[in-house]
Amino acid sequence: MNVIFNVSNHLIDNTESLAEEIVDGVLYSMKLEIPLWEKEQAIEMYIEFINFLGDSLIIEEEKIPETLVEWSKNNAARQVSPKGKISEILVRYPPTREIFTDIMTKISIDFGLTLEDYAFIIKRINNMLDISLNETVFAFERLSDEYKEETQRELAELSAPIVLIKEGIAVLPLIGIIDSYRANHIMEKIVPKIAELQIRYVIADFSGIFLINSDIARHLHQIGQMLNLLGIQTLTTGLRPDLAKTIVNSGINLSEITTFANVKQALESLNQ
Structure with missing residues (x-):
């Protein structure tokens, strides 16, 4: 235990240089270049890591510094984006273990640790x-x-904006790929808003839709029926042949739907 005590003191007395050695070693082995602030943050984390390790060898307490937990979470947070990959963080762990092992092997030799003591420290680090x-x-x-x-919510709001044309008339341009999430968003958020605006006619324009399936077609038909029940007449425009085929295959009768080739024609019909 006296030898372990000496190793503990060595770790605590040399935390900064050891932390820098670990960070520099990982960056070198992976041929990585990171911003200075990120490197400094990693060094600060490993300073606390090594301090905690040194203390834990004496009190034999298997906990983890809170700074390491926060650092781990922050690493994850920086990768959360459309192109972020968790693998960019995970690949740093194997070289970190290797460098830690090399450092502790040298320290073990210098202090004459037994194989059992060495294994104990490596286990604690791992x-x-x-x-x-x-x-x-x-x-x-x-x-x-x-x-x-959050992205789904934002896209849902952008995929079905209400465009007021004149008093009592609005266009609802359906944009992109309408999935069940967006269909529910229209039903739960857009329909009540249309009713609040006291709109009498809604022109649902399908020209911006990339793809819908039979289930979504039925959802959209239900939305039209809901608007009709609220006293709001729905006109449909921009139905391409492939979309019309999907609607028919879903069991919806197109003859029940007032359709026009484009928004201009629908507006002209309302102005007659």
Whole structure:
């Protein structure tokens, strides 16, 4: 235990140089270049990591510094974007373990640690890194789900904007790919808003839709029926042959729908 005590003091007394050695070693082995602020943040985290490791060797406490947890979560947060990949963070862990092992091997030789003591320290390091790895993955998954949900909400709002043409008349341009999420958004958010605006005629323009399936066609038909029940007449424009075929295949009778080739024709019919 006296030898372990000496190793503990060595780690605590040399935290800064050891932290820099770890960070520089990982960057060199992976041929990575990162911003100075990110490097400094990593060094600060490893300073606390090594301090905590040194203390834990004496009190034999298998916990993890809160800074390491936060650092792991922040790493995940920086990768949450359309092009972000969690693999860019995870690939740093194997070289980190290797460099830690090299450092502790040298220290073990210098201090004459037994194989049992050496294995104990390596196990403690790997446990802390495993917790960091788990925190990174968990945070990435949670933040990714939140990001996707927020993106879905934003896209849903953009995919069906209400465009007021004149008093009592609005165009509802349907844009992009209408999925079940966006169809529900129209039903739950757009339809009540149309009713609040006291609109009498809604021109649902399909010319901007890339693709719909039979289920979505039925959803959109239900939305039209709901508007009719509210006393709002729905006119449909921009139905391409492929969209019309999907609607027919879904069991919807096109003869029940007032259709026009484009928005201009629909407006002209209302002005007669």
